[in-house]
Amino acid sequence: MENPIPGQENIINLIVFFVLMALLLALTVVFIYTFSKKKILSEEIKRNELELKHKTQMLHAVLMAQEEERRNIARDLHDDIGAALTIIYQNASRLADEIGPKPVLADGILSLTSKTIQSTRQISHKLLPPVLEKFGLGAALKELFEDVAVGGGVETKCEVEINESHFSEEQQLNIFRISQELVNNSLKHGKATQLSLELAESDKGLYYSYRDNGKGFDLEKASKGLGLKNIENRAEMLNASLKFKTEEGKGMGVLLLIKYTL
Template identity: 40%
Template structure:
């Protein structure tokens, strides 16, 4: 009888040990999943925070660029337009000077005509910088052709342009963003990259519109901090973001630049 009781006691002890082991394993699994889930949630939160911070940087670059553009326009209006009109006004008052001979009147009149013409040309240039008329009248394809022709006319660089996309259904806002992206890239290639050949190609593959931009310039290390913080690239990125697209950019010293971006 004592042997049976002892055996039952040992069975109960084994049972409790097994039960305790299962409970311990269960608690370990719970703790493992809890901390794993917590880590996953933290990673997701950090990722979202990085995305928010990135969006803030893009917004800041847009606002900064807009403010710089306003300052530039204000400076142009003051220096080129306002100053010339002030001189026109002064010359106009000189015409009221008594006893002016014919030669003096002709000289003052010619000054007024020349200054007025310069003011008109400068006002057209400022308006063109804000919104190139060719974009509004004839669309993006014609606007890019005109931009390419302007760069080719310098004889410093040879730019080729090929387009397989119909931009007619795109709103003018998207035309302007794509135009400004190419304008920024072309300026960078010529001024900083010292490129002599540039290729711009628009293609549509499986309903996806994309642009491939290539130059043969001196290139740079696109992993550098200077590139990452560059306002020009931030502006380009913000415009591509507005277009609902993505981009890839590759450049190394002495290997030129290759950029591909898509848009909707």
């Protein structure tokens, strides 16, 4: 057996040492890179969560400010303008009685004042539905659909089978506002003659299904509209899944699944 060249063994050992050091350095670089990438990803997730939380808080603040403004306007309409109109009507009626047989002008003033009082009351109720506050979501939705039917020319169906204690007052208010927006869209833009709403509970939460037989619309074109944006915002506040099903000339369907918060 040949003896190794003097110094050759040391060279081999040095080569092995440097190879091992290079591998160790490479592993260290890979570890640092992986750790840094995970840290960056974690920080990005946290940042997105904070942004989402901030967005949700801002959205909640905006919607609550809108509701407070609606309450104030509704109370002003009822307490101030409504009361003033009632006094005007009563005084005009007494004045007409003192004049004698009511002239045509007096009848017209009384009729117009009466209609204005009724319109003021209706606007006030839309802004702040007393039925919702006193009797809950189911009664308020049924009243909403009954009022549409009484107006004539529209068939309505409203089935509500829920335990309202499963949902907070704020959730019920958001569901009612979504319904108001949908009904308004169906009548004003869709020219619908049939409206239906079904609310039922499952193990997952509240199932909400709304349909009309109106003109429908192109969802992509309408997605920027204020009405649909309001619905989307309130659905987001409810942490609900929202799905529109509509085409031009084929009516509109809306599905919501609202999870329990208990």
